[in-house]
Amino acid sequence: xxxxxxxxxxxIPPAEVPDVELYHPRSWWTRYVFSQDAKVIAIQYSLTATAxxxxxxxxxxxxxxxxxxxxxxxxxxxxxxxxxxxxxxxIMVIYLLTALFLGGFGNYLIPLMVGARDMVFPYVxxxxxxxxxxxxxxLASTFFVPGGPTGAGWTLYPPQAIxxxxxxxxxxxxxxxxxxxLFIIGFTMGGLNYVVxxxxxxxxxxxxxxxxxxxxxxxxxxxxxxxxxPALFVASVMLLLDRLLGTSFxxxxxxxxxxxxxxxxxxxxxxxxxxxxxxxxxxxxxxxPAFGIVSDLISTHARKNIFGYxxxxxxxxxxxxxxxxxxxxxxxxxxxxxxxGYFFATTTLIIxxxxxxxxxxxxxxxxxxxxxLRVPMLFALGFIITFVNGGLTGLFLGNVVxxxxxxxxxxxxxxxxxxxxxxxxxxxxxxxYHWYPKVTGRMLNDALGKFHFWVTFxxxxxxxFPMHYLxxxxxxxxxxxxxxxxxxxxxxxxLNAFISVVALTVGFSQMVFLxxxxxxxxxxxxxxxxxxxxTTLEWQTPxxxxxxxxxxxxxxxxxxxxxxxxxxxxxxxxxxxxxxxxATQLVQGAAS
Amino acid sequence: MSAIILFLAVLAVIAGxxxxxxxxxxxPWLEEGAVGDFxxxxxxTWPAAKVGLGVFLAVASALFVLFISAYSMRMSVVxxxxxxxxxLLWVNTGVLVLSSVALQWAYxxxxxxxxxxxxxxxxxxxxxAVIFLxxxxxxxxxxxxxxxxxxxxxxxxxxxxxxxxxGLHLTGGLVALGRTSAKMWRGAKIAEMRLSVELCAIYWHxxxxxxxxxxxxxxxxxxxxxxxxxxxxx
Numbered sequence: 024x025x026x027x028x029x030x031x032x033x034x035i036p037p038a039e040v041p042d043v044e045l046y047h048p049r050s051w052w053t054r055y056v057f058s059q060d061a062k063v064i065a066i067q068y069s070l071t072a073t074a075x076x077x078x079x080x081x082x083x084x085x086x087x088x089x090x091x092x093x094x095x096x097x098x099x100x101x102x103x104x105x106x107x108x109x110x111x112x113x114i115m116v117i118y119l120l121t122a123l124f125l126g127g128f129g130n131y132l133i134p135l136m137v138g139a140r141d142m143v144f145p146y147v148x149x150x151x152x153x154x155x156x157x158x159x160x161x162l163a164s165t166f167f168v169p170g171g172p173t174g175a176g177w178t179l180y181p182p183q184a185i186x187x188x189x190x191x192x193x194x195x196x197x198x199x200x201x202x203x204x205l206f207i208i209g210f211t212m213g214g215l216n217y218v219v220x221x222x223x224x225x226x227x228x229x230x231x232x233x234x235x236x237x238x239x240x241x242x243x244x245x246x247x248x249x250x251x252x253p254a255l256f257v258a259s260v261m262l263l264l265d266r267l268l269g270t271s272f273x274x275x276x277x278x279x280x281x282x283x284x285x286x287x288x289x290x291x292x293x294x295x296x297x298x299x300x301x302x303x304x305x306x307x308x309x310x311x312p313a314f315g316i317v318s319d320l321i322s323t324h325a326r327k328n329i330f331g332y333x334x335x336x337x338x339x340x341x342x343x344x345x346x347x348x349x350x351x352x353x354x355x356x357x358x359x360x361x362x363x364g365y366f367f368a369t370t371t372l373i374i375x376x377x378x379x380x381x382x383x384x385x386x387x388x389x390x391x392x393x394x395x396l397r398v399p400m401l402f403a404l405g406f407i408i409t410f411v412n413g414g415l416t417g418l419f420l421g422n423v424v425x426x427x428x429x430x431x432x433x434x435x436x437x438x439x440x441x442x443x444x445x446x447x448x449x450x451x452x453x454x455x456y457h458w459y460p461k462v463t464g465r466m467l468n469d470a471l472g473k474f475h476f477w478v479t480f481x482x483x484x485x486x487x488f489p490m491h492y493l494x495x496x497x498x499x500x501x502x503x504x505x506x507x508x509x510x511x512x513x514x515x516x517x518l519n520a521f522i523s524v525v526a527l528t529v530g531f532s533q534m535v536f537l538x539x540x541x542x543x544x545x546x547x548x549x550x551x552x553x554x555x556x557x558t559t560l561e562w563q564t565p566x567x568x569x570x571x572x573x574x575x576x577x578x579x580x581x582x583x584x585x586x587x588x589x590x591x592x593x594x595x596x597x598x599x600x601x602x603x604x605x606a607t608q609l610v611q612g613a614a615s
Numbered sequence: 616m617s618a619i620i621l622f623l624a625v626l627a628v629i630a631g632x633x634x635x636x637x638x639x640x641x642x643p644w645l646e647e648g649a650v651g652d653f654x655x656x657x658x659x660t661w662p663a664a665k666v667g668l669g670v671f672l673a674v675a676s677a678l679f680v681l682f683i684s685a686y687s688m689r690m691s692v693v694x695x696x697x698x699x700x701x702x703l704l705w706v707n708t709g710v711l712v713l714s715s716v717a718l719q720w721a722y723x724x725x726x727x728x729x730x731x732x733x734x735x736x737x738x739x740x741x742x743x744a745v746i747f748l749x750x751x752x753x754x755x756x757x758x759x760x761x762x763x764x765x766x767x768x769x770x771x772x773x774x775x776x777x778x779x780x781x782g783l784h785l786t787g788g789l790v791a792l793g794r795t796s797a798k799m800w801r802g803a804k805i806a807e808m809r810l811s812v813e814l815c816a817i818y819w820h821x822x823x824x825x826x827x828x829x830x831x832x833x834x835x836x837x838x839x840x841x842x843x844x845x846x847x848x849x
Binding site: 143211222232246254264271272285287328333336337340347586587604 | 616619620623626627630634637638640641643644646647648649653659661663664666667670671673674678681682685692693694695765766769772776
C-alpha cells in the first residue's frame with residue numbers, strides 16, 4: 024500500500040465535503056458507554072441484539088420441548104406456549120436480525136467501507152442505540168409483569184391480540200406496542216445516519232459504482248426500512264389506542280366473555296394491510312444486507328471479482344422496489360377480495376427474477392475461482408444453498424391455490440425459517456468470522472469455527488427439512504399439542520421428537536461459538552490488518568482495530584472498484600481500492 | 616392503501632431520477648484511475664444536515680400518508696359519522712401560516728446577514744407555533760365539551776389522532792427552533808446559523824403543507840376532490 028498525500032497528485036480536486044468535526048471522548052464513560060463513535064455503537068448494538076436473541080433461542084427450546092414431548096413438561100402450559108411463540112418471533116425478526124444487520128454491521132462497516140471518519144450525525148447515532156436499548160428493556164420487562172408477555176402471535180392480529188382470553192392482555196400487549204414504537208423511533212435515528220453517510224460522506228473517488236455490495240445492501244435495506252417501519256408505527260399506535268382508550272380503529276363489535284364489547288365497526292383487515300405493508304419489506308430489510316455481505320465474502324474467499332457487479336446492484340435496487348408491492352401475499356386466507364390475490368401472486372413471482380439473478384451471479388463468481396474453504400466461506404456457501412431451498416418453497420406459497428391449504432401448517436414454519444431464519448443467520452455468523460479480526464485484531468479459532476459451522480448447517484437441515492413433510496401431512500402450526508388427531512400418523516410424532524432433539528443440540532452448539540468469541544478475544548492468533556488479503560477499504564486502516572476517526576491523518580483516496588482480485592499481471596492476487604494505478608504499474612514493472 | 620402506493624411511486628420517480636445521474640451503467644471494473652477521470656457519482660455537495668432533513672421529511676411524509684391511507688379505508692365502514700369541524704381550526708390555520716411566513720422572513724434576513732430581523736423572525740415564528748398548539752388544544756377541549764369524545768366514533772378518533780401526531784411533530788420542531796434561537800441569543804455568527812434557520816423554515820413549510828392536507832381530509836374537501844377526479848376519469 025502506498026501512502027498518497029492529498030496534494031501530491033494532479034487532477035484530484037480538493038475534498039469538497041469538509042471532514043466532519045470529530046467528537047472526542049473525554050472520559051471512560053463517553054468512550055465506552057455513551058460513545059458517539061460508530062464502531063463502539065456497532066458493538067453495543069451487536070451485544071444487545073445477541074443478548075436478547077439468546078432469550079429467543081431459549082424460548083425456541085421450550086417450544087420444541089413441548090412439541091417433541093407433549094405432556095412431559097408440566098411447567099409449560101398452553102398460554103405460555105403462545106407467549107413463547109410470540110416473543111420468539113418478534114425478538115428474532117426485529118430486535119435481533121434488523122438491529123444486528125443495520126445497527127450492528129451498518130454502523131461498523133458503512134463508515135469504514137466508504138472511507139468516512141464516522142457517521143455524519145454521531146450524537147443522533149448514539150441516541151439511536153440508547154432508544155433501541157430502552158425498547159429491548161421494555162420488551163424484556165413483559166416477562167415479569169402480571170399476566171406475562173402477549174401471546175397474540177408475532178403478527179399481533181386484532182381483535183384477538185387485545186381481547187381477554189389472549190395471554191398478556193393486561194400489560195403484555197401494551198408494553199409490546201410501546202416497545203415497537205420505541206424501536207421504530209430509535210431505528211429512524213440510526214437509519215438517517217446510514218443513508219446520509221452513504222450519500223454524503225464517501226471519500227474521494229468512491230463513486231456509487233465502486234461501493235462494495237455490502238454497502239449497497241445495507242443502504243438499500245435502510246431506505247426500505249425507513250419507509251416500511253412507519254406502517255408498523257401507525258398500526259402499533261392505533262392498536263394501542265384501541266386497547267387503552269377503547270377506540271375502534273381495528274376492533275369490530277363482538278361478544279367478549281359473554282358480553283358485548285365496547286368496540287364496534289373496526290376493520291381487522293386494515294391492521295393486516297398495515298402490518299404486512301411493513302412485514303413484507305421487512306423480509307428484504309433482513310435479506311438485502313445478507314445478500315450484500317455474502318457477495319463480499321464469496322468474492323474475497325474465492326479470490327475472484329464478483330460476477331456481474333452492475334447486475335447485482337440493479338437487482339438489489341429492483342428487489343427493494345418490488346418488495347413494496349407484494350405484501351398481500353401474506354393475506355390470501357384473510358378474506359381479501361380473491362382477485363387481489365392473483366395480482367399479488369404475480370408480483371411475488373416477479374421478485375424471483377432479480378433474486379435468481381443474484382444466485383446465478385454468486386455461483387458464477389465461484390466458478391473456477393480459487394476457493395478457500397475458510398469458515399466465512401463455508402457459511403456463505405451454506406447461505407446460498409439454504410436461501411435457494413427456502414426461496415423455492417416460497418414459490419409454492421406465493422401461489423394462491425397452493426398457499427390456501429398449506430397456510431396454517433408447519434410448511435410455512437419450515438419455509439420461513441429456512442429463508443428468513445437460517446439463511447440470514449448463516450450470513451451473520453459468516454460475517455462475524457470474517458470481520459472479527461478487524462474488530463478485535465485477533466482471529467477466531469478455526470477448528471471450533473468449522474465444528475460450529477457443520478453442526479449448525481447440518482442441524483438446521485435436520486430440523487427444517489422434516490418440517491416441510493410435517494406441513495404437507497397437515498400438521499398445524501401454532502398448536503400447543505396435537506392430541507389424538509386421526510390424519511396425523513404416529514410417525515409424525517416421532518419426527519417431532521427427533522426435530523426437538525436436534526434443535527436442542529444445535530442450540531447448545533452455539534455456546535461453542537460464544538466461547539470462541541470470548542476465548543479468541545484474549546488468546547486468538549494475532550490477525551494483522553488484512554488477514555484475508557481483501558481489497559475493500561476497511562482492511563486498509565492504519566490501525567487494527569481502527570482507531571478513533573478510522574483513518575489517521577488523511578482520508579484514503581479510491582482509485583478502483585472493490586473487487587480487483589486475481590488481476591492478470593498484478594504482483595499480488597488483490598489490489599486494495601486505495602492503491603493508485605501508477606503504483607500497480609510500478610509493481611508490475613518490478614515483477615516482470 | 617392507494618395513497619401510500621401513490622406516494623411511494625412519487626418517491627420512486629425521485630430516486631430513479633437521482634440514480635440515473637449516478638452512472639449506474641458504468642463498468643467499474645474497467646474504470647481504474649484517479650478521482651477526476653470519471654465524472655459523476657461523487658458525494659453530494661449539499662450540507663449533510665440538509666440531506667438528513669430531506670430524508671427525515673420523506674419518512675415523516677410516509678407516516679402521515681399511511682395514517683391517511685388508514686383513514687380512507689376506515690372511512691368506508693358504515694359506522695363513520697363525520698364530526699363538525701370547530702371554527703377555531705381556521706384561526707389556527709391562519710396562525711400556522713403566519714408562523715411559516717415569519718420563519719421564511721427570518722431565512723431571507725439570514726441571507727442578508729441581518730441579525731436583528733432573524734431574531735424577530737425566529738421569535739415570531741416560535742410564538743405563533745405555540746399559539747397554534749394552544750389553539751389545537753382548545754379545539755380539542757371544545758369538541759370534548761360538545762360530546763365528541765375520542766372513542767365515540769372512528770371519525771373522532773382519527774381527528775384526535777391526526778391532530779396529535781401533527782402537533783407532536785411541531786413540538787419537535789419547536790425544540791430545534793429553540794436551540795437555534797438560543798444560539799443566536801448567545802451571539803453565534805449569522806453565517807454559521809444560516810443553515811439552521813433555513814432547515815427550521817423548511818420544516819415549518821413542510822408541517823404547514825401536512826396540516827393543509829389533513830385539514831382538507833378532516834373537512835371532507837378531499838372526498839369531493841377525489842369524486843370529481845373519478846368522474847373526470849370515467
